[in-house]
Amino acid sequence: MASQQTEGESRDQGERATPDNGHGADLPFAADQGGMAPARARVAKKSFAAKVADLRPSVKLCLGVVIVLTFATMFAEWVAPHDPYQPNLMQRNRPPSAHHLLGTDQVGRDILSRTIYALRTSVGIALIGVFCGTFIGTTLGIAAGLLGGWTDRIISGVIDFFYAVPTILIMLVGISVLGTKTWVLILLISFARWYSTARLVRGQVFSLRELPSVEAAIGLGSTRRRVAVKHILPNLTSIIVVDMTLKAPAILLLESTLSFLGLGVQPPLASLGAMVGAGRDYLISAPLVALSPALVIVTIFVCFQVLGDWVRDVSDVRHSD
């Protein structure tokens, strides 16, 4: 489950590795850099092709899969062999054939085409979720870390609150209030995981604030906004990128789960979770309706996991999430 897997990890590692968790000394991103710098410089001299060849096989495979899937979704109109929303009642629940590579669903729509479009919907929503969440989290995290005082106390309180309540619960309340509509899901997903980013960034900002360059900038009379944008933000980029890659599968999973339960993306729009949910009723007559999107979800999830670990290793950011 989405909240379990991600929050489970964060609790486990964050609280265990660092008993003194208060002010972000547990994210030794700045501290670790010294030791790894020579290794990084050596890698940098190689050509791009050599670097790709050097990658672990699992990373290569996952990169390949992600690139293929990205192109499939970007050019869905050309890649998909049929119209994913065109029912054909003469062709219901057909097994795979040359014409319909994965067969057809309960109203005769091409499953392959629908899966491709579903992927586009799901990935699109997940991306919105990742970017919005990161934006909100980073802004609030910097504000809390830089301003301190009451701002920090309030923001930290809200973060703690969100950590205490399972994400899916917040989604459920939102959905029951606003109704089961696609835009509701997108709205809620955008706020889904801002708080983990906020906590991460806040901790980082506390240690970045001590940097000589930042202290000098403040001493020279830079405005707060200038310090935040010019001095703090650039130092946060790598950790934010790692955070985003690790957050993406969790958000994808959240969307799939809610759509599967019928609480997310609404028909006729196809999303991976919604397709699995709809296919549940036709497992005997047309198992591929549910199985093909399920396979895609698992594939993406595994790939992002592998790539997330890889990005974390490459950027040598030790991350608590």
Add this chain to the structure above:
Amino acid sequence: MLQFIMRRGLKAFATMFLVLTVVFFFTRLTGNPFERESMMGNLTPEMLQELQAYYGLDKPVWVQYVHYLDGLMRGYAGRSVHRVGQLVTEAYGLALMKTGKLAIWCVPLGLIVGIPLGIVGALRKDRAIGQAAMAAAFVGYAFPNFIVAIGLILIFSFTLGWLPSMGDATAAHYIMPILTLSAAQIASIARSTRSSMLDVLSQDYIRTARGKGMPRRTVTFKHALRNALIPVVTIFGTQVASLLTGSMIVETIFAWPGFGHLLITSVQRRDYAVVQFGVLITAAIVVTSNLLVDIAYSLIDPRIRSEA
């Protein structure tokens, strides 16, 4: 120590109160639950009035709020709109019993399977068996609940015909929901056991113990495992949360009339009183288990106490 527990307890209580208040006012924002019925012309104004009076919705919001708080103190949490007049507390009492029957199997299963998997994964890190153990854990981690459930149904109910796919009538009905719920638990326990075991195994005192010729088994189980399991305790809090959220999906799929099933169906039907109390229960359970984990952990590792 007592001060630490008090402070954490107070914080937990404040969180609960905040959850209650936020959920209460959010659900009132969107008007009354009979709106659709009355718009469709199924309700006369008099009937609407009467219904609202029955559910206490005719008073100002803050009066309702005070009433709700007052009711909660006395163990009354409103009535369901969908199953007309059913007490919310009664509905959850029945549902939680059903979910408890699953959870009581999942927790030990997670520990009994997860910890050995993690140990093997750490001790035989570079061997086939260790990697197989971690691959198994990765499968449990990478396959979302609902996909595991559907896979199981497809295999055991529809292809082999061994197990029933919905309901809770017989012992056979328990197998697939428990398997599905435990898969994620096993995976996360195995992963965290392995990583903390690896941490501990690389420490100096383990090398010393080995160097002075202690039997391997003593080193592994007495010196390493006991210390490695400390961080695994923290996972327990999230395990409880994951069981609850997992139950929402698993119970929906297997038509198991438990807590998650009740919460999800009432979200779909916008049965606010039920949603509200379900959220409150979930928050209470999660916050309490986190509190217990914090206390347990601070007993084991005193360094935690200074923070907080």
